[in-house]
Amino acid sequence: MSEPTEGHSTGTLQLVSRSTYVKETLLKSLFFACAFVFVLAVALIFVFVGWKAWPIVTDYGLGKFITGTVWSSSTEEFGILPLIVGSFIVTLGALALGTPLAVGTAVFLSDVASPRVRSFVRPAVELLAGVPSVVYGFFGIILLRSLVAQFSGTLGFGAFTAWVVLAIMIVPTIAALSEDALRSIPEGIREASYAMGATQWQTIYKVVVPAAKIGIIDAIILGMGRAIGETMAVLMVVGNAPVFPNSPFAPLSTMTTQIVMDMPYAVGLHRTALFAMAAMLFIFSMLLVATVRLLSRLRD
Amino acid sequence: MQHRKSRHVYGRGHRSVLFLSSRAGSDRPSRGTRVYSAARLGVLAALAFSLLMSAGCSNQKQRVDEISVSGSTTILPIAEQAAELFMADHPTANVLVSGLGSSAGIEAVSAGTTQIGTSSRDLKEEEQGLGLIDTPIAYDGIAVIVSEENPVSGLTIEQLRSVFAGEITNWSEVGGEDRPIELVNRDEASGTREAFKKIVMEDKPFDRRAAVLPGTGQVRDVVARAPGAIGYISLGFVAPRFNSISVKALKIDGVAPNEKTVADQTYPIGRLLHFFTKGEPTGLTKEYIDFVLSDTIQQGVVVDAGFIPIAEGGAK
Numbered sequence: 001m002s003e004p005t006e007g008h009s010t011g012t013l014q015l016v017s018r019s020t021y022v023k024e025t026l027l028k029s030l031f032f033a034c035a036f037v038f039v040l041a042v043a044l045i046f047v048f049v050g051w052k053a054w055p056i057v058t059d060y061g062l063g064k065f066i067t068g069t070v071w072s073s074s075t076e077e078f079g080i081l082p083l084i085v086g087s088f089i090v091t092l093g094a095l096a097l098g099t100p101l102a103v104g105t106a107v108f109l110s111d112v113a114s115p116r117v118r119s120f121v122r123p124a125v126e127l128l129a130g131v132p133s134v135v136y137g138f139f140g141i142i143l144l145r146s147l148v149a150q151f152s153g154t155l156g157f158g159a160f161t162a163w164v165v166l167a168i169m170i171v172p173t174i175a176a177l178s179e180d181a182l183r184s185i186p187e188g189i190r191e192a193s194y195a196m197g198a199t200q201w202q203t204i205y206k207v208v209v210p211a212a213k214i215g216i217i218d219a220i221i222l223g224m225g226r227a228i229g230e231t232m233a234v235l236m237v238v239g240n241a242p243v244f245p246n247s248p249f250a251p252l253s254t255m256t257t258q259i260v261m262d263m264p265y266a267v268g269l270h271r272t273a274l275f276a277m278a279a280m281l282f283i284f285s286m287l288l289v290a291t292v293r294l295l296s297r298l299r300d
Numbered sequence: 301m302q303h304r305k306s307r308h309v310y311g312r313g314h315r316s317v318l319f320l321s322s323r324a325g326s327d328r329p330s331r332g333t334r335v336y337s338a339a340r341l342g343v344l345a346a347l348a349f350s351l352l353m354s355a356g357c358s359n360q361k362q363r364v365d366e367i368s369v370s371g372s373t374t375i376l377p378i379a380e381q382a383a384e385l386f387m388a389d390h391p392t393a394n395v396l397v398s399g400l401g402s403s404a405g406i407e408a409v410s411a412g413t414t415q416i417g418t419s420s421r422d423l424k425e426e427e428q429g430l431g432l433i434d435t436p437i438a439y440d441g442i443a444v445i446v447s448e449e450n451p452v453s454g455l456t457i458e459q460l461r462s463v464f465a466g467e468i469t470n471w472s473e474v475g476g477e478d479r480p481i482e483l484v485n486r487d488e489a490s491g492t493r494e495a496f497k498k499i500v501m502e503d504k505p506f507d508r509r510a511a512v513l514p515g516t517g518q519v520r521d522v523v524a525r526a527p528g529a530i531g532y533i534s535l536g537f538v539a540p541r542f543n544s545i546s547v548k549a550l551k552i553d554g555v556a557p558n559e560k561t562v563a564d565q566t567y568p569i570g571r572l573l574h575f576f577t578k579g580e581p582t583g584l585t586k587e588y589i590d591f592v593l594s595d596t597i598q599q600g601v602v603v604d605a606g607f608i609p610i611a612e613g614g615a616k
Contacts, residue, residue, distance in 0.1 A: 072508070073488055146525055155482045155526050157511045239511035240487075251511040261514065265489040 049282060052275035059269060065276060071242035071253075073262060078273035080255065080280070082242050087254040089159050089245070090234060091227040094166030099220055101167065102174035103209075106216075109175070110182035111190075111204055129172035137233035140165040145237055152249040157239025160248040165233050170223040177222060181215025182208060214295050221295070225288045229281065231256040255281055366394040367584050371405015371418035374491065375573050378438065379418055381601045382592045389591075393584055406432070409576050415585045417576040420495075432576045437592050439608040441535035441562030441570035442496055443549040445520065449527040452476035454551030457568050461500055463530060466507025471528065483510035484519050484531035492516065496532050499569050523547055532569075535562060536606045559608050573607065 016024075056065050060078060068079015105125060109118055144164055149156030185208055193203040209216070239251025240261055253261075255277050266274055369379050376399040383395035400408070402419035409417030410430040420440070423432065444460060446452065455463070455474055462468040463481055472478045485506055486493040497506070513519050516533045523531040524545040535557055540546045549557050552568050561567035581589050591597060598609035 070508075149526050153479070153528065155484065155511055155522060155529055157522075240514075241509050241512055243508050246509075250509065253512075261487055261512070 046282060049275055049279050053272060053279040055269070055272045056276040060273070065273070066280075069244070071258065073266065073270045076269060078269070078276075080273075080277055082244050083253055083255045083258050083277065084280070085244060086159075086238070086242075086252040087228055087256070089252065090162045090166065090238065090254055091224055093159055093163040093248075094170060094227045095220065095224055097163050098167035098170045098223065099174060102171045102219075102223070103178050103216060105171065105175040106178035106182055106219075107204055107209065109179045111200070111208060125172050125175050128168070129176065133169065133230060133233045134236075136165050136169050137236035140233060140237040148249065154249040155239065155251070156249070157237060157251045158247070158249045159238070159245060159252055161237040162234050163248075165237055166227050166230060169230065169233065170227050173226055174219045174223040177219030178212070178216045181212040181219065184215065185211045214298060218292055218295055221288055221292050225285060228284060228288075229256060231260055235260055365392050365584055366396065367415040367588060368396040368398070368413075369416040369418060369575075369588070370396075370398040370400055370408055370414045371416075371576075372402040372420040372573070373399040374420040374440065374495075375399075375418040375437070377605050378573070378592070378597070378601055378607070382588070382597045385596065385601075386588055386591050390584075390587070393587075395588055406576060409578055412578060415577065416581075416589070419574045419576060420571055421498075422572070422574070423576075431578060433578075433580055435575040435577065435581070435589055435593075436572045436610050437575050437589075438573045438598075438602045438610055439559075439562045439565075439570055440495065440573060440606075441557055441559075441567060441608060442492060442499070442532050443535045443538045443557045444530065444532050444552060444569070445523050445538065445547040445549050446530050447524060447527045448546060448548050450476060450548065452550070453548070454554060454556075456553050457500060460552060461502070461504055464496075464501060464506055464510070465504040466509060479528045482526055482529040483507055484523055484529055485510040485512050486516075486519065486532075487512050487514050492532065492534055495571065496569070499571065520544070520547055534606050535559075535570075535608070562608055563610070 056062065056078070065078060065080060066084075067081055068077065069081050070077040070079050071083060105121075109122060109125075113121060140161060145156035145161055147156070148154075148158075148161050148164075152160070189207060189211060190203055193207045198206065234254055235257040238253060238257055240253045240257060241251035242253040242258060243251075245252040259274050259277055262270065262274055369383065376397070379397045383397045386395055387393055402421050405414070405417035405419055406423065406427055407417075408414040410427070410432060417432070423434070444455070450471070452471060452474060459468065459474050463474070464483060464485075466483070468474060469481055470478065471481055486496075511522070513522060513531075516537050519531040519533055520537060521544065523529040524547045530550075535549075538547060538549050538557075551557075555561050555567045557567045557569070562570040565572070575589055575592070577585060577589075580586075593610065598611060602609050
């Protein structure tokens with residue numbers, strides 16, 4: 001791209017030929033259109049979901065919807081508290097299992113591994129990120145569920161199985177982003193630490209990781225976003241009982257899985273309740289995005 | 301009904317159009333390519349088909365011979381497929397099938413607005429004196445399954461109800477090992493769940509802590525591998541297929557579920573599927589009922605739909 005076109009004042013634009021000017025303008029509009037279509041799609045989805053979900057406020061009552069503890073379509077009771085709790089149990093447990101693994105992998109890749117080792121560990125992590133979630137679900141229901149069933153003496157459906165499956169799913173996301181954060185720490189900081197007589201371990205946990213703290217938290221929140229929205233893999237292993245589970249091995253249900261289970265036959269208020277649940281998920285993900293943005297501002 | 305009528309109209313319309321096109325085809329010199337002759341074959345086949353179709357409706361007076369079959373949605377697949385095959389055999393007959401629910405079917409047949417009322421339940425007391433004749437056409441049975449490792453071999457229906465309501469939570473309470481009972485339920489869209497709820501649970505709600513699985517195959521697979529699990533599936537799915545592991549079907553009230561016990565109704569979690577007529581069936585109604593009871597339908601449509609033919613074990 002030539003220098004003058006990058007200027008924004010009309011004065012510099014006069015320096016280029018008419019055809020270049022037209023081309024530049026067209027491209028600018030094209031990119032604007034791309035971005036605009038995307039924003040429009042998000043807005044439309046939001047408006048549609050909100051519009052479909054609104055009757056829950058007028059016909060059912062928002063308080064009863066959010067704090068109700070019974071989800072039962074046959075008796076027209078739509079309390080989503082057990083489902084919200086289920087979503088958080090599944091998500092937070094997966095984060096607790098996955099985060100140490102992911103951050104450990106990231107530290108290994110950025111500070112410990114030799115270039116040769118890194119050259120095959122990194123692609124493996126990236127490959128894991130690209131596996132479709134239904135494959136994880138299939139692995140979860142066939143292999144993991146029966147293993148869990150054997151050692152726990154239950155059906156194997158429940159939070160624990162979902163934690164393991166989800167942890168494997170979010171490790172690549174968190175690891176890749178954390179590694180970027182760790183590698184963006186200037187080499188000089190590490191050298192200063194070594195110069196003070198610190199060992200490699202001391203350097204990692206006292207200097208490098210704290211310096212990359214906000215980037216790593218960013219990565220964890222994005223991983224949480226993936227975990228809370230994940231449906232297919234979770235649906236196959238949670239057991240789909242819309243109750244507060246009394247053990248990690250008891251069936252539970254999450255917001256996303258309940259939507260999938262009920263969608264095929266939901267009508268009337270039941271359908272509205274599903275849309276309202278989708279709106280709740282929308283709000284949760286907006287909160288997560290807002291947190292990430294706030295943290296990035298903090299880092300800068 | 302609309303569907304059938306429109307088919308008559310199209311049948312006639314096709315005939316005249318295709319006559320023209322086939323004549324136009326024969327006027328042409330016969331040096332057509334393979335594609336052309338294939339197309340002509342297609343046209344001829346379509347012509348033959350439309351002639352066959354219109355032969356049935358050419359005499360509208362005979363199409364007045366019409367019966368209607370309405371009621372249970374469970375029976376709908378049997379009644380519909382039987383109606384199609386029946387009309388193929390009887391070009392003058394028109395059988396209209398609709399599913400409104402068993403109660404609506406019984407009401408319609410007693411009011412005389414339909415010739416056959418289909419029902420997946422017996423007559424209630426207040427429906428007894430209406431002069432309805434019952435012709436059972438098939439059986440539907442639900443097996444309660446546990447793992448082969450489970451030593452319990454039977455439950456009473458009251459125990460079963462308490463188990464699925466979450467009141468009995470350990471196998472030792474029903475004579476088994478000291479092991480928690482793991483309930484496996486079906487999703488609310490399932491017809492099997494609906495039938496189980498009606499027959500076994502009566503007014504008690506299901507325990508909501510039960511795992512809810514979206515398919516018969518999944519219920520079977522999960523229960524087969526978990527020693528503490530209990531679930532229910534249609535009787536037709538109990539026997540292992542494609543090398544799946546076997547499951548144990550529990551005796552209920554001392555009766556093991558099989559085609560015979562479901563058929564003679566000694567096994568409690570089963571139901572008869574009925575055709576009700578106002579008085580003894582006559583004419584086309586009788587012909588249609590006889591057709592549904594024939595081997596063609598019983599061994600084909602009925603078995604394929606997962607039900608048990610009425611002849612197995614002898615109808616009452």
